[in-house]
Amino acid sequence: MNVTVCVKQIPDPAAPASLDPATKTLMRDGKLIMDDSDSYGVEMALQLVDAAGAGEVTLVSMVPNNEVAGVRTALAMGAAKAIIISDDTLRGSDALSTAKVLAAAIRRTNADLVIAATESTDGYTGTMPVQLAELLGYPAVTFARKIHLDGSKVIIERQTEGGYDQIECPMPAVVTVTAGVVEPRYPSFKGIMGAKSKPVEQLSVAELGLDASSVGAVGARQEVVAVAAAPEREAGEIIEDEGDAHERIVEYLERIKVI
Amino acid sequence: MQNIWVLVEHAEQGATSMSLELLTKARDLADKVEAFAWGPDTASLASELGLYGASKVYDAGDIGDALPGAPVASAIARQLAELAASPDAPEALLIGTSYDGRDIAGRLSAKIDRPVITNVVDLVVEDGELHALHAIFGGAQTATSRFTGAETSPAIFVVRAKSFAADQATTPVSCEVVPAPPGELDATNAARTIARHVEQQSGPKLDEAAVVVSGGRGLQQKENYSMIEELATALGGAPGASRAIVDAGWVPYSYQIGQTGKIVKPTLYIACGISGATQHMVGMKGAKNIVAINKDREAPIFSIADLGIVGDVQKVMPKLIDLLKSRGG
Numbered sequence A: 001m002n003v004t005v006c007v008k009q010i011p012d013p014a015a016p017a018s019l020d021p022a023t024k025t026l027m028r029d030g031k032l033i034m035d036d037s038d039s040y041g042v043e044m045a046l047q048l049v050d051a052a053g054a055g056e057v058t059l060v061s062m063v064p065n066n067e068v069a070g071v072r073t074a075l076a077m078g079a080a081k082a083i084i085i086s087d088d089t090l091r092g093s094d095a096l097s098t099a100k101v102l103a104a105a106i107r108r109t110n111a112d113l114v115i116a117a118t119e120s121t122d123g124y125t126g127t128m129p130v131q132l133a134e135l136l137g138y139p140a141v142t143f144a145r146k147i148h149l150d151g152s153k154v155i156i157e158r159q160t161e162g163g164y165d166q167i168e169c170p171m172p173a174v175v176t177v178t179a180g181v182v183e184p185r186y187p188s189f190k191g192i193m194g195a196k197s198k199p200v201e202q203l204s205v206a207e208l209g210l211d212a213s214s215v216g217a218v219g220a221r222q223e224v225v226a227v228a229a230a231p232e233r234e235a236g237e238i239i240e241d242e243g244d245a246h247e248r249i250v251e252y253l254e255r256i257k258v259i
Numbered sequence B: 001m002q003n004i005w006v007l008v009e010h011a012e013q014g015a016t017s018m019s020l021e022l023l024t025k026a027r028d029l030a031d032k033v034e035a036f037a038w039g040p041d042t043a044s045l046a047s048e049l050g051l052y053g054a055s056k057v058y059d060a061g062d063i064g065d066a067l068p069g070a071p072v073a074s075a076i077a078r079q080l081a082e083l084a085a086s087p088d089a090p091e092a093l094l095i096g097t098s099y100d101g102r103d104i105a106g107r108l109s110a111k112i113d114r115p116v117i118t119n120v121v122d123l124v125v126e127d128g129e130l131h132a133l134h135a136i137f138g139g140a141q142t143a144t145s146r147f148t149g150a151e152t153s154p155a156i157f158v159v160r161a162k163s164f165a166a167d168q169a170t171t172p173v174s175c176e177v178v179p180a181p182p183g184e185l186d187a188t189n190a191a192r193t194i195a196r197h198v199e200q201q202s203g204p205k206l207d208e209a210a211v212v213v214s215g216g217r218g219l220q221q222k223e224n225y226s227m228i229e230e231l232a233t234a235l236g237g238a239p240g241a242s243r244a245i246v247d248a249g250w251v252p253y254s255y256q257i258g259q260t261g262k263i264v265k266p267t268l269y270i271a272c273g274i275s276g277a278t279q280h281m282v283g284m285k286g287a288k289n290i291v292a293i294n295k296d297r298e299a300p301i302f303s304i305a306d307l308g309i310v311g312d313v314q315k316v317m318p319k320l321i322d323l324l325k326s327r328g329g
Helices: A036-052 A069-077 A095-106 A128-136 A189-195 A216-220 A245-255 B017-029 B042-051 B069-083 B099-111 B222-234 B243-247 B278-284 B313-326
Strands: A003-006 A009-011 A032-034 A057-062 A081-085 A113-117 A140-150 A153-159 A163-170 A173-177 A200-203 A222-229 A237-240 B003-007 B032-037 B054-059 B092-096 B116-120 B122-126 B129-136 B141-147 B155-159 B176-179 B192-198 B211-215 B238-241 B268-272 B289-294 B307-310
Touching: A003 A036, A003 A128, A009 A069, A032 A036, A032 A069, A036 A057, A036 A069, A036 A113, A036 A140, A036 A173, A057 A069, A057 A095, A069 A081, A069 A189, A081 A095, A095 A128, A095 A216, A095 B099, A095 B116, A113 A128, A128 A140, A128 A173, A128 B069, A128 B099, A140 A163, A140 B069, A140 B099, A153 A173, A163 A173, A216 A222, A245 B289, A245 B307, A245 B313, B003 B017, B017 B032, B017 B092, B017 B122, B017 B155, B032 B042, B032 B069, B042 B054, B042 B176, B054 B069, B069 B099, B092 B099, B099 B116, B099 B155, B116 B129, B129 B155, B211 B222, B222 B238, B222 B268, B222 B313, B238 B243, B289 B313
Parallel strands: A003 A057, A003 A113, A057 A081, A081 A200, A113 A173, A140 A173, A237 B307, B003 B032, B003 B092, B032 B054, B054 B176, B092 B155, B116 B155, B211 B238, B211 B268, B268 B289, B289 B307
Antiparallel strands: A009 A032, A140 A153, A153 A163, A163 B192, A222 B141, B122 B129, B129 B141
């Protein structure tokens, strides 16, 4: 089976983030890394292809400045190839525009299954994969913690508030996976070296046959009009534990009448 | 605003609290509030929705074992098409941030080619249009967004739980049930639920609990999470988690508090072994009282804690649990 995984390359979440003062969109010009949330989907895709005994994992990623560093991480894990879509007209894209771009790219991949994270770490709208499914005309199963291949179908455990549902879904389909459900493999030295020569196709909006007015800041049809500092929360009392911290906590809980 | 629709989700007993929060806010913003629901027995919701000011509930009907995303979005899209250019067409649609709510919002957005604004924590009317607020940079700043251009109606907002208080209307209205079936469905509706597994849970739900006890990396190992559950039980609260230990597979995603998880606003929040990454703080800084236990005195969590304990969670927690138990809860 062929699995296509949507991979987002984001600014390192550990580094301080900032907004472009003019457009009030997230600055994404520095070094980008693969969103950690996507490593679980890449791992699941590799395991599914292994279990099927044939096929390959393809990555799709929409990025500024033809950035490939994050995609190379997933190639080093074992994905066979990647398509990246990079175009100045994509700057300021919202979730729906992103879905339109990725859908156009995924149509070229012959995927039986499309995997994405439930949400990205930086934008966290959480709607893109389902928008993508609708544009592709596929069913979608979100919040998966397990995917089993069963002939032309997949059986999925979908996380719920109180446990999980077992879902049966024909392919092709879009599935989103939550973090922590598999242990993403570390790229081996051989994998890292091999990733450098794996094919990475670079496409523009025009090459995908998309209308530039349906993507980017224009296509987003939304804007940030103001950014304001949220009310600060004051720090209270800080004490070192000298063996009696539990008593101090209980005193505090009594004071606020929780007990 | 003339007319706002609210997507209402059915819980075991009536509408979910998030649905009622959205109806309450919609009443503040618009002259007319209508609901959109699905399920085998939407009619049973009508009287409750009327108490919260909804004069109509469109009913997508029983979707059987299908997942709600495709059929409910189809039903909404169909109803919108039917009402296009009518004075009954909604200007905005409010959807709660839930597993199914996000699926329906995403499907609908692509189906009718309308953008969607997510993670909304407040809504205000400015110059006759709705502006949405959401937290950025771990809640340190608040961004206000609006839709632009012609093709953006209805404005679709996906709103986080606990953004608004739920209050009944001073004058209840009578709520009419209007069938709004999804019509013919294609391959997008092919997924089926074949079994449901509900894990035994005692105590309150995480986003409704008055007390939340939450654990992070500082617990050192998965087995130590049982202390979080024990302390939560002793205080009649719910256990939660930082993203780090969800990513590590110690607890399921439904436990996660933060930007990419739940936003909680309990009376008391106890953070155990959580350093306070911006990712986490956005989910809990609205708590009325915050207690933090962490080994590192420089941990950011202490900058927002009302009581900060610089200490080892593995030493403090067992003594705290024992003391609370000896007091009989």
